[in-house]
Amino acid sequence: MSHATLTVDEARARLLAAATPLAETETLAADLALGRVLARPLVAAVTVPPLDNSAMDGYALRLADAADGAWLPIGQRIPAGHPGGALKAGDAARIFTGAPVPEGADTVVMQEDCETDGDRVRVVRPAKAGANIRRAGEDIRAGQAVLAAGQRLTPARLGVAASVGATELAVYRRLRVAVFFTGDEIVMPGQALAPGRIYNSNRASLRGLLGQLGCEIVDLGQVPDRLDATLAVLEQAAAAADVVITSGGVSVGEEDHVKAALERLGRIDMWQVAMKPGKPLVYGRVGAADFLGLPGNPVSAYVVFCLFARPFLLARMGAEVGPVKAYTVPAGFDWPKPGKRREYLRARYEDGRALLYPSQSSGVLTSLAWADGLVDIAAGATVKAGDPVAFLPMTELLA
Template identity: 60%
Template sequence: MNEKARGQGLLSVEQALEALLTRAERIVDREEVALDEALGRVLAHGLASPQNVPPHDNSAMDGYAVRCADLAGGALRVGQRIPAGSQGVPLEPGTCARIFTGAPIPPGADAVVMQEHCRVAGDQVTVEQPASPGQHVRRAGEDITAGAEILAAGTRLRPQELGLAASVGLARLPVVRRPRVALFSTGDELVAPGEALGPGQIYNSNRYTLAGLLRNLGCEVLDLGAVEDTLEATREVLRRAAGACDLILTSGGVSVGEEDHVKAAVESLGALELWRIAVKPGKPLAFGSVDGTPFMGLPGNPVSSFATFCLFTRPFLLRRLGVQAVMPRVIPAESGFDWTRPGDRREYLRARLEPDAAGRTVVTLYPNQGSGVLTSTSWAEGFVIAPEGQVIRRGDPVSYIPFAELLS
């Protein structure tokens, strides 16, 4: 953080994240869910395999199972046929077994020869290339050994983790209960889509952006809509939300204006910290509690709300679920733009990767980076980071965060 930001009493992004994550108490409630319902959930404890994978030595190829010592004697008689899902009998001397991918290796065989390397005449097979013990044989337990941990506590379950659990026969998984998040917006100017706009009114986009972001994280959303700009109405919705959720999330209204009642309402029911963060968009962020329930207030500008959710709310919720690696992957990229007026706050610019005239993949910016330009978040495919006080020239190395890292 530069001297100007420090002089203004601004927290760095890292300081704000550290403060949030130290306050992120882990949700302790657990439940068991069927494997086909576990996508996106977080494991409550580690999983150990009850068996070897594969459970037996098996063929990696369609071909012939042989005893290598028999190959010096010329052609081998095909004594049995072993498709996947069946079990062969011990290999007799001078014979081989027709075998298919995944089928168990019969006792006595020590290699598999690809069918392309064999000449077949009736029930006689001549192996035309040298073979060695272990060739094209998948050994029992070569992927997973019985008793080994296959997934650690705090793992967010992707399709590949579900497949891994299925591969060892686990039909149900222990997961952390879904976080319940109460969501509301403040402002008499907000109107629900489908209704007619009155003088000075706007449609409530934050409600749908934030609800979608929460559901992408696997949260249960208690959508309380828009709350009228009165202290009593704000207190009432906060009281109702606190008894029903793990986090209260709002957009707008956390300021000191005459019509901004969230600050006073939260302070009357609990405690509130107002943080000014050296980040753009989204400098103001509120964190506190209402009757013991964590509260987070995001800015009202739509891009600021989107960005601060991605940067601060998302890691807070993931840490509450027990996930340790909560920060998004940042990838190196090349700037395809000039950024010549750096500010005293770290800027998260809406951007995407595109080929330039020379065919190189570079980061391109949306032309209007205003915090009210929601179009930029739809056009963009990620954030490029413009560090505090740093000029960026076309061709410079930059750090890029794909939205794919932030929206799940």
């Protein structure tokens, strides 16, 4: 069956449209939920802050009482966590960061702007009414949805959950992803490296990428370059996981058996993308499982994972998926020869410009270890040093 070569944007849109979010959820202790995807909105049961409190160590007072450098008696001392009494007319209160602002005070003046004399204080620098007071509910109001379903639980979001007292969170179950690897030329690290063989770097990279996403990994290891072996492992993988991912064997060579096995056991919905590195990208179905076939070259596999597999897996996990953020920066390089496909160049943002790794070969994995982003160059485009280019930070591609 023939499949048209898609643009990058068409391929991404098609994959996201095919990504059915998980239905199964579980309730986890909030302390164990880092990286998981929230299945239900989190609604605050409390107001944050619960009452007006001081943003500084200083003195709570009525600003009008402190006019013209008037000395005010310090009537009370209010540490954090200990509500004080109402402020008497003409008094000030010694107050500390986070402490409740006493009734009657309209300003907190930080201690650096005050002068003390025993149990008296006066303001010695101009102060603004209402300064240094964090108002009740200025962050969160009771009844407010503070986290939305589909958000991945980052440390900051877990902090928000803790701030409203949440101890448990409803999350989608972990996505099960089965992986296997083809190619008689690759061996596992630790094995003898015979002539013509190379170590399997894609397994380490792919497991790391899946681990960062919080997927449950079913590793089926190395598969001989035979159709019968590929059929067997593909059937096993589809039965064990929600998504099956492999690298290599998805091209059109006589020894590329993954595509043939997929056509026999399931179906292929997408095959090629007009990009470099990484033209071969297979998406299909085997039984109830999705299948993603990545290129075999290490850089190609990594870049294709970041641009396509990652957003697809996030969508399958129930997470919200936005566009990849690109930043316009000056090129610190020349790219004089226009390419026929959209190209993603390993780059580093340094000294206010994007620099390229010297080799852009799809087999040079060290370029990815060096890079902190990709430069996105349209098909047919050329670049001169100083021209604006689109820079995709790895922090966006791997977040």
